[in-house]
Amino acid sequence: MVGTVAEPATSEKNPPAEKGSERGEQTKRLIVQTAVRLFRDQGYDKTTMRGIAQAAGLSVGNAYYYFPSKDHLVQEFYATIQEDAAQACAEPLANPGPFDERLRVAFATMVRTMSPYHAFAGKFIKSAVEPGSPLSPFSPESAPARERAMSILRDVVEGSTTKIDPELRADLPELLWLCQMGITLYWVHDSSPEQQKTDLLVDRAVPLIDRLVALARVPGLRSVNREALKLYRMLR
Amino acid sequence: MVGTVAEPATSEKNPPAEKGSERGEQTKRLIVQTAVRLFRDQGYDKTTMRGIAQAAGLSVGNAYYYFPSKDHLVQEFYATIQEDAAQACAEPLANPGPFDERLRVAFATMVRTMSPYHAFAGKFIKSAVEPGSPLSPFSPESAPARERAMSILRDVVEGSTTKIDPELRADLPELLWLCQMGITLYWVHDSSPEQQKTDLLVDRAVPLIDRLVALARVPGLRSVNREALKLYRMLR
DNA sequence: GTCTATAACACGATAGAC
DNA sequence: GTCTATCGTGTTATAGAC
Numbered sequence: 001m002v003g004t005v006a007e008p009a010t011s012e013k014n015p016p017a018e019k020g021s022e023r024g025e026q027t028k029r030l031i032v033q034t035a036v037r038l039f040r041d042q043g044y045d046k047t048t049m050r051g052i053a054q055a056a057g058l059s060v061g062n063a064y065y066y067f068p069s070k071d072h073l074v075q076e077f078y079a080t081i082q083e084d085a086a087q088a089c090a091e092p093l094a095n096p097g098p099f100d101e102r103l104r105v106a107f108a109t110m111v112r113t114m115s116p117y118h119a120f121a122g123k124f125i126k127s128a129v130e131p132g133s134p135l136s137p138f139s140p141e142s143a144p145a146r147e148r149a150m151s152i153l154r155d156v157v158e159g160s161t162t163k164i165d166p167e168l169r170a171d172l173p174e175l176l177w178l179c180q181m182g183i184t185l186y187w188v189h190d191s192s193p194e195q196q197k198t199d200l201l202v203d204r205a206v207p208l209i210d211r212l213v214a215l216a217r218v219p220g221l222r223s224v225n226r227e228a229l230k231l232y233r234m235l236r
Numbered sequence: 237m238v239g240t241v242a243e244p245a246t247s248e249k250n251p252p253a254e255k256g257s258e259r260g261e262q263t264k265r266l267i268v269q270t271a272v273r274l275f276r277d278q279g280y281d282k283t284t285m286r287g288i289a290q291a292a293g294l295s296v297g298n299a300y301y302y303f304p305s306k307d308h309l310v311q312e313f314y315a316t317i318q319e320d321a322a323q324a325c326a327e328p329l330a331n332p333g334p335f336d337e338r339l340r341v342a343f344a345t346m347v348r349t350m351s352p353y354h355a356f357a358g359k360f361i362k363s364a365v366e367p368g369s370p371l372s373p374f375s376p377e378s379a380p381a382r383e384r385a386m387s388i389l390r391d392v393v394e395g396s397t398t399k400i401d402p403e404l405r406a407d408l409p410e411l412l413w414l415c416q417m418g419i420t421l422y423w424v425h426d427s428s429p430e431q432q433k434t435d436l437l438v439d440r441a442v443p444l445i446d447r448l449v450a451l452a453r454v455p456g457l458r459s460v461n462r463e464a465l466k467l468y469r470m471l472r
Numbered sequence: 473g474t475c476t477a478t479a480a481c482a483c484g485a486t487a488g489a490c
Numbered sequence: 491g492t493c494t495a496t497c498g499t500g501t502t503a504t505a506g507a508c
Contacts, residue, residue, distance in 0.1 A: 024491070049484060059493050061486080066491095070484065122367045130362040131425050138425070186471075189367050189374070197471055204467050231440050235422070235433055260475070285500060295477045297502085302475095306500065 028066045030056050035073040036080060040116075044074070044123035071127050071135050075142065078124065078135070082145045085113040089152050099162035100210035103176065106156050107202045110149075110180060111187060111195070118195060121188045137181060150177050165216040171229060172213070179209060264302045266292050271309040272316055276352075280310070280359035307363050307371050311378065314360065314371070318381045321349040325388050335398035336446035339412065342392050343438045346385075346416060347423060347431070354431060357424045373417060386413050401452040407465060408449070415445060 034056040038047040049070055053060045067073050092105045114121065127135040134141035153173040157164065164172065183205065187198040216225040270292040274283040285306055289296045303309050328341045350357065363371040370377035389409040393400065400408065419441065423434040452461040 027491080048482080050482090060484090061494075062492050064485070068485095126362055126366040129365045129421075129424075131358045131427070136425075185365075188365075189372075191367070200467075201471055231436075235437055263475080284498085286498095296500095297478075297504095298476050300501070304501095 024066075027058070027062070031058065031063050031066055032073065032076045036077045039074070039077050039120060043120055069134075071133065072141070074124055074127065075135055075145075078142075079145045079148075081113060081117065082148050085110050086148050086152055088113060089155075093152070093155050093159060096159040096161050099156070099160040099164070099213065100206055102156040102160055103209065104202070104206045106152050106176075107180065107183060107206065108199075111183070111198055111202060114184070114187065115195065118187070125185070125188050146177075149180065150174065153177050153180070162210075162213075163217060164213060165222075165225065167222075167226060167229060168213065168216045171232065175232070176209070179205065260302075263294070263298070267294065267299050267302055268309065268312045272313045275310070275313050275356060279356055305370075307369065308377070310360055310363065311371055311381070314378075315381045315384075317349060317353065318384050321346050322384050322388055324349060325391075329388070329391050329395060332395045332397050335392070335396040335400070335449065336442055338392040338396055339445065340438070340442045342388050342412075343416065343419060343442065344435075347419070347434055347438060350420070350423065351431065354423070361421070361424050382413075385416065386410065389413050389416070398446075398449075399453060400449060401458075401461065403458075403462060403465060404449065404452045407468065411468070412445070415441065 031052065035047070035052045038052055038055060049060050049063060052073070053063050056063075063073075089106060089109045092109070093102060117124075124135070127133050128137060130136065133139065136142060137146060150173055153176040156176065157169065157172050183198065183201060186201055187195055190198045192198075215221055267288065271283070271288045274288055274291060285296055285299060288309070289299050292299075299309075325342060325345045328345070329338060353360075360371070363369050364373060366372065369375065372378060373382060386409055389412040392412065393405065393408050419434065419437060422437055423431055426434045428434075451457055
């Protein structure tokens with residue numbers, strides 16, 4: 001209320017925002033790192049909050065001070081994977097190219113990045129589909145991970161040398177993200193060896209989407225396209 | 237091994253299969269009825285296994301003797317709803333009619349039957365999407381409920397006066413059931429008042445499906461149709 | 473053998489002291 | 491911020507009753 005300018009008198013309060021080098025931030029990071037490691041090594045069910053706390057040399061209550069639930073810790077794990085996928089996509093998508101090729105890179109990279117965690121994914125999605133859960137792909141808490149995923153697909157569209165209907169173009173990344181969610185849902189339930197069926201799905205889905213996007217430019221189908229987009233925006 | 241004919245000598249053992257009138261079956265039914273009532277009245281989370289046992293005048297261990305987990309009790313609840321939907325569909329689908337009208341009846345009835353349990357559905361689906369869960373719509377344990385749902389959609393197809401491509405006809409009920417799963421997934425996440433958006437989705441999805449089914453008969457699109465069906469069967 | 477009850481376990485989460 | 495102690499839950503072990 002006195003002013004918005006920082007007061008240099010108190011050295012303890014309002015420390016320079018050095019990108020989270022405070023003690024609290026360090027503890028937080030320690031908890032996340034430990035949790036991610038244990039999730040990765042032993043899976044979700046066998047990793048208990050007590051186990052995380054013990055491995056991090058902290059108490060259970062302390063972990064709950066930083067993260068309101070075990071699910072919120074899983075969220076960090078998910079964000080890690082999303083970040084890996086984004087980095088793995090960066091180079092192959094650096095140069096412009098045909099839409100279908102770029103889309104295939106995005107989908108295939110995502111599937112490949114997730115593949116080591118297939119056993120874990122079932123537990124993850126269990127929380128993710130619950131409405132109102134912080135793990136839901138539509139939740140505010142997931143916004144960072146969702147934005148990162150969406151940015152890849154925006155990149156796919158923007159760097160595409162294929163002509164895309166301008167009406168569709170704005171919504172296309174979001175629609176592709178929904179396709180990606182569908183593929184993920186299938187992947188989680190895919191019990192074929194090495195999830196080969198999911199590879200097959202991506203293999204066939206990409207040309208299909210490519211053809212649909214192309215169809216949106218055909219003059220006779222413009223109105224259908226517009227109708228469909230209108231419906232989508234209403235349902236969103 | 238001695239024979240398949242019942243021996244009338246022992247009156248206690250092998251009682252006449254009177255459709256579950258044994259004492260165990262009665263207890264089992266009592267547990268289900270109590271659980272379903274409590275789920276309905278207080279929701280999933282607030283209904284504890286202890287609460288169910290107490291309301292049924294039994295012990296917790298007794299409930300676990302008949303049902304391996306709380307999820308399995310929810311399954312019974314789901315089966316109840318499915319049965320209600322099937323009965324509500326019976327009359328409107330009694331007489332043959334156009335495909336789209338019959339499909340609309342099936343979808344709309346399902347949504348209406350589920351609507352009182354929207355708050356509960358989130359918890360239900362949370363377990364249902366987990367691969368290997370008994371509540372998964374693809375699980376062996378769900379076979380009865382799935383069969384009942386599928387039988388409605390088979391009825392929709394069989395009683396349709398609209399011409400349907402014979403190649404598609406065999407798989408169509410299953411495909412429609414998948415559409416229904418998709419609608420359900422949307423419905424669970426639909427937070428609009430009275431789930432109006434889901435009504436809108438059904439309203440638009442039905443003509444769309446109807447048009448797609450019609451397209452499968454166009455000679456030029458037969459091969460595409462066949463290809464798509466082949467892919468679907470591989471992914472299943 | 474078929475059923476039922478009691479007691480205990482392990483976990484996620486919380487309360488409150490320091 | 492960090493701890494200990496505790497709660498309420500689903501689930502299980504196990505002893506006993508019909």
